[in-house]
Every structure is written in C-alpha cells, then in structure tokens.
Amino acid sequence: MKARLALTLALASLWHRRKVLALVCLTLTLSVSLLLGIQYLRTEVKQSFTSTISGTDLIVGARSGQLNLLLYTVFHIGDATNNIRWSTYQSLKEDSRLDWLIPISLGDSYRGNRVVATDENFLKHFRYGRDLPLELAEGQWFEGVFDVVLGAGVARSLAHQVGEEIVLSHGGGRTSFSNHDDTPFTVTGILAPTGTPVDQAVYIGLDGMEAMHVGWESGVAIPGRTLTREQAARRDFTPDAITAAFIGIERQVLTFRIQREINQFAGEPLSAILPGVALSELWRLMGQFERALVGITGFVVITSLIGLIAVLLTLQAQRAHEIAVLRATGASPALIASLYILECVALALTACVMALALGMAGLALASPWLLANYGLQIELRPLTPEEWTLLALVPAAAFAVALIPAFNTWRQSRRLGFGEGADQ
Amino acid sequence: MTLSRATNALLAATILTASATFASDNPGAHQHGHAELQLAQEGKQIDLIFTSPAYNLLGFEYRARSDEQKALVEQVTNWLGQTPLADTREGSCTVMNAVVHHQAGSDDHGHNDGHDHDHPNESSHSDFEVTQTLNCSGLQASQSLVTPLTTRFSGIEHLGIQWVWSEGQGSTQLGHGESTFELRTR
Numbered sequence: 001m002k003a004r005l006a007l008t009l010a011l012a013s014l015w016h017r018r019k020v021l022a023l024v025c026l027t028l029t030l031s032v033s034l035l036l037g038i039q040y041l042r043t044e045v046k047q048s049f050t051s052t053i054s055g056t057d058l059i060v061g062a063r064s065g066q067l068n069l070l071l072y073t074v075f076h077i078g079d080a081t082n083n084i085r086w087s088t089y090q091s092l093k094e095d096s097r098l099d100w101l102i103p104i105s106l107g108d109s110y111r112g113n114r115v116v117a118t119d120e121n122f123l124k125h126f127r128y129g130r131d132l133p134l135e136l137a138e139g140q141w142f143e144g145v146f147d148v149v150l151g152a153g154v155a156r157s158l159a160h161q162v163g164e165e166i167v168l169s170h171g172g173g174r175t176s177f178s179n180h181d182d183t184p185f186t187v188t189g190i191l192a193p194t195g196t197p198v199d200q201a202v203y204i205g206l207d208g209m210e211a212m213h214v215g216w217e218s219g220v221a222i223p224g225r226t227l228t229r230e231q232a233a234r235r236d237f238t239p240d241a242i243t244a245a246f247i248g249i250e251r252q253v254l255t256f257r258i259q260r261e262i263n264q265f266a267g268e269p270l271s272a273i274l275p276g277v278a279l280s281e282l283w284r285l286m287g288q289f290e291r292a293l294v295g296i297t298g299f300v301v302i303t304s305l306i307g308l309i310a311v312l313l314t315l316q317a318q319r320a321h322e323i324a325v326l327r328a329t330g331a332s333p334a335l336i337a338s339l340y341i342l343e344c345v346a347l348a349l350t351a352c353v354m355a356l357a358l359g360m361a362g363l364a365l366a367s368p369w370l371l372a373n374y375g376l377q378i379e380l381r382p383l384t385p386e387e388w389t390l391l392a393l394v395p396a397a398a399f400a401v402a403l404i405p406a407f408n409t410w411r412q413s414r415r416l417g418f419g420e421g422a423d424q
Numbered sequence: 425m426t427l428s429r430a431t432n433a434l435l436a437a438t439i440l441t442a443s444a445t446f447a448s449d450n451p452g453a454h455q456h457g458h459a460e461l462q463l464a465q466e467g468k469q470i471d472l473i474f475t476s477p478a479y480n481l482l483g484f485e486y487r488a489r490s491d492e493q494k495a496l497v498e499q500v501t502n503w504l505g506q507t508p509l510a511d512t513r514e515g516s517c518t519v520m521n522a523v524v525h526h527q528a529g530s531d532d533h534g535h536n537d538g539h540d541h542d543h544p545n546e547s548s549h550s551d552f553e554v555t556q557t558l559n560c561s562g563l564q565a566s567q568s569l570v571t572p573l574t575t576r577f578s579g580i581e582h583l584g585i586q587w588v589w590s591e592g593q594g595s596t597q598l599g600h601g602e603s604t605f606e607l608r609t610r
Binding site: 257 | 450462464465466469471473586588589590592593594595596597
C-alpha cells in the first residue's frame with residue numbers, strides 16, 4: 001500500500017515538474033554519454049592499434065630488432081636496413097609447413113605514401129582487425145607490370161579514380177625530385193578503407209618495382225636506358241631481393257620452432273618475428289599513453305558524478321514547498337525519503353538508458369563516416385564489465401544523493417517536534 | 425693478370441661466404457636476470473620452450489666443480505624435467521615429454537631423454553634450454569596460467585612470456601614472485 005502511494009505521489013510530482021525534469025534529464029544524459037564515450041574510445045584506440053595486422057604468424061626480414069621490423073613492414077614507419085635474397089624467399093616458399101607467404105618490397109613512394117611491391121597473396125591472405133580480409137572498393141587487383149592499386153586513404157586524399165595514370169617517385173619522402181616519369185602506372189583498383197596503415201600505401205607488383213628501376217642503376221634515370229611499356233612487356237622481372245615476407249603457418253603450434261629455424265638460417269642473417277607479440281610489446285612501450293587516457297577517464301568520471309549530484313540536489317531543494325505540504329497532511333519521513341529516492345534513481349536510470357541509446361545510434365551512424373574520412377575504425381560492441389560498472393555508478397550515486405534531502409527532512413521534522421507520531 | 429683477377433675473385437667469394445655464415449650464426453643474447461618462456465597451445469596440448477642463462481637458475485655459469493655444485497645442477501635439471509613450467513590454476517597439466525639442455529653439468533650436458541646433442545654455440549656463457557610438451561585437461565576453459573619459474577628461482581628477475589594460441593599471439597612480462605598470467609590476444 002505504502003509503496004503504491006509513494007509511486008503515485010512520485011509520478012504526480014514528476015509530471016507536475018516535467019519541463020525542468022526534461023532539462024535535468026538531458027544534462028544527465030549528456031554527462032553519462034561523455035563518461036561512457038571516453039571509456040569506450042580508450043578501449044577502441046587500443047583495439048584499433050593492436051588489430052593493425054592479424055592472421056599473420058611470422059614476419060621475416062633481414063636481421064634486426066622485432067619492433068623495427070614490425071614498424072617498417074606493417075606501420076610503414078622507418079626503413080629497412082637490409083633486404084633478403086630472392087633465393088632465400090624461394091627456399092622459404094618450399095617449406096611445406098608454411099601455408100602462404102606474402103613478399104613485400106619497399107623503397108619508393110608516391111607523394112609521401114609508401115609504395116609496396118607485393119603479389120596477389122597480399123590481397124588473398126593479409127588480414128586485419130578481427131580476421132577481416134582486404135576488399136577492393138573499386139576495380140581489380142593489379143595484373144600488368146605497370147598496374148597500381150591504391151589504398152583508400154591515398155585515393156581519397158589525392159582524389160584518384162580507377163583508370164588514371166600516376167607517376168611514382170624514387171625513394172621516400174613527400175617531395176621527391178626524381179620521379180619515374182618514363183614508367184607511369186595505371187590505377188586498376190582502390191582498396192576499401194580498413195583504418196590501418198594499409199590505407200596509406202599504394203600497391204604494385206614485384207615485377208613493376210623491378211621494371212621501373214631498369215636504367216636507374218646509378219640512382220638516377222639514364223636517358224635511353226629506361227624501359228617503355230612495350231619493352232617491359234617482353235622482359236622477365238625476377239627481383240634479386242625483397243624487403244620482407246609475411247608468413248602464415250599451417251599449424252600455429254609450430255610457430256616458435258619455425259621462428260627459431262629462420263633465425264638460425266645458415267644462408268643469410270634473418271629475423272623472424274611474431275607480429276602479435278611485437279604489437280603487444282609496442283603497446284606496452286606506449287603504456288604512458290594509455291595511462292594518460294585512464295587519467296582522463298578518471299577525471300571525467302569524477303566531474304560527471306559531481307555534476308549529477310549538483311543537478312539532483314538543486315532539483316530536490318526546489319521541492320521544499322511540496323514536501324512541506326505532504327508533511328503537513330501526514331506523510332511520514334519514510335514516505336518522503338522514498339519519494340526522493342524514487343525520483344533520483346528513476347532520473348539516473350532514464351539518463352543511462354538514453355545515453356546508451358544515444359551512444360549506440362551515434363556510433364552506428366558515425367563509424368562508417370569516421371572510417372571513410374579519417375581512417376578510424378571504431379566498432380559497435382557490447383559493453384565490457386568495466387563499462388557496466390561505470391554505468392552502475394550513476395544510479396548508485398543518485399541513490400546516495402537522494403539520501404541527503406531525505407535525511408534533512410527527517411532531522412527537520414524532529415526539530416519541529418512532530419516526528420514521533422507521524423513515523424508510525 | 426688473369427691469375428690475380430681469379431685470386432681476387434676467389435678471395436672476395438671467400439670473404440662473402442664467410443661473412444654470411446658468421447652473420448647468421450652470431451651468438452644469442454645472454455642477459456642475467458632475464459629469461460624467456462615461449463608457449464604454443466593447441467587443444468589440450470602446450471608446447472613450450474624455456475631459455476635462461478644458467479646463472480639465473482644455479483648462481484654460477486662455469487662447469488660444476490664441487491660435489492655440492494654438481495648436486496645442484498642435478499637437482500635443477502631434474503626439477504626442470506619433471507615440473508610443468510606452465511600450468512592451469514588447478515594444476516591439471518602433466519609433462520608428456522621434456523628435454524633439458526645445458527652446458528653446466530659435469531658431463532657437459534644433462535638431459536633426461538637419452539638422446540645426444542651437439543653444441544654449435546659453445547661459449548663462456550652457458551644457457552639452459554628446456555622444451556616440454558604438456559597435456560592439460562580443462563585447458564580450453566581456463567585462460568589463466570601459472571608458472572612456477574619466477575617463484576622457484578630467485579635469479580629470474582623478469583620472465584618474458586610469449587604465446588601462440590587459437591585466438592592469436594600475445595606476450596607479457598612477469599617480475600620475480602609474480603606467477604599468474606592471462607592468455608589474451610595482445
């Protein structure tokens with residue numbers, strides 16, 4: 001009976017103050033959204049970073065540190081110190097334990113973006129995120145010697161279309177003065193955005209890489225020695241060396257054994273790294289960055305909760321008249337307390353539900369746009385236990401806040417001397 | 425003229441091959457206080473390789489001289505051969521096969537599988553290398569693993585752990601006294 005009375009009274013009171021309450025609810029929703037948003041972004045940034053490459057069991061390059069090898073092959077940061085011989089790559093290819101190999105040859109650039117020379121295995125076997133394959137948004141993968149496929153970011157920022165001809169530059173750097181003018185490449189395809197460094201590179205065949213360097217033996221183009229398209233079509237371009245190779249292993253349990261064999265390869269000094277291990281090491285190095293994000297989340301949690309408390313307290317202070325009337329008509333302090341609590345918790349819960357709905361709708365709408373325009377991969381996913389805890393803090397704080405005016409009413413009634421009888 | 429050119433070519437070829445062989449054969453890193461544990465999990469089976477400088481496990485790196493040192497080497501070798509170096513929290517792993525390899529023993533190396541090994545990398549430093557195959561019931565359900573290494577040997581200040589499992593790859597680092605780690609992808 002009492003519970004029903006409290007509920008009816010609370011509803012009537014809420015309805016009476018609906019305009020103010022709507023505003024308060026909006027404020028709360030925004031602060032809860034901010035709280036969840038920051039926490040969500042923090043985990044997604046890590047996820048997006050660590051899912052740059054997946055499905056690749058080993059990366060093999062010339063002898064170097066694992067971070068260096070990972071940075072120049074996957075993130076396109078820094079340069080290789082040495083290459084590996086084509087014959088070594090061939091002998092790796094003959095190993096039946098290896099499922100697939102993707103050769104990678106680096107060194108040139110296109111307006112500041114890396115040129116990656118590879119073969120069709122890159123499209124077939126390279127995976128990122130949660131085992132996602134590469135897809136072509138337009139056109140097809142390269143086939144001819146002078147065909148090029150663009151990463152989504154390159155195509156977007158330079159507004160290239162399939163069928164256009166582009167001239168690649170010799171060496172790295174944004175403004176290169178030596179261009180491969182004699183051997184322009186035709187865009188045959190554009191990759192779909194991935195949110196990884198794949199978007200910021202252009203892809204050509206290993207033969208294309210060789211062909212555009214014919215006549216460049218001295219480091220610059222010697223007029224008359226470079227190839228024309230017709231000449232190139234008649235020649236065979238087997239490279240002498242590649243920069244690195246991505247490897248997929250049939251039975252993952254053999255990964256460490258194969259890694260060890262490659263590291264001890266007698267033919268030439270090689271390094272085989274586990275990309276997943278190297279990525280987690282790299283993320284550990286950037287622990288400072290993650291700590292900063294955790295700090296920001298902490299501040300946001302504190303600020304939002306204080307904001308929430310302030311708004312609820314102000315709201316309850318405005319109810320002095322209403323409460324006085326209720327008390328005068330014989331409502332017990334317990335009933336009044338339940339009114340306060342019901343209202344605060346109901347408001348907090350509504351705000352949580354609205355914040356969740358707002359966040360989910362916002363993400364669903366914004367994530368394709370973020371990926372297409374900024375290369376940011378933020379996926380919709382269920383909340384983690386941590387995030388549920390954060391969310392639960394909101395009604396819990398509201399409950400605690402409601403106790404303050406409830407306690408005040410009780411104390412006031414004691415002072416006025418009409419507490420005892422009314423309590424029963 | 426031709427002779428000298430041929431000699432030069434021969435010399436160059438020798439230098440090239442020699443440098444290539446040496447470069448790929450340079451000795452592995454050896455850092456006291458640090459040890460590495462590599463785990464590969466497939467179903468209920470874990471294959472692991474543990475490598476550590478002998479100093480971390482024994483407190484010395486020369487060949488055991490006194491009886492006391494020989495006994496210590498024997499004891500550590502037996503322990504490494506019989507104890508699962510990674511285990512579930514419930515301790516459900518059993519050692520199916522183990523090979524302990526080192527150069528600190530009195531007879532150059534100790535192992536408990538009866539095979540002979542050669543030592544291509546004999547140097548003043550000596551390392552322990554343990555390979556184990558474990559069978560762990562209830563492994564798929566439990567992602568949390570325990571290693572006794574960091575508590576058993578005070579010489580291991582940090583233990584780098586790398587793993588490969590059906591969900592991907594990952595790594596972590598345990599300090600001395602920390603024994604639990606979570607198999608997670610990255």
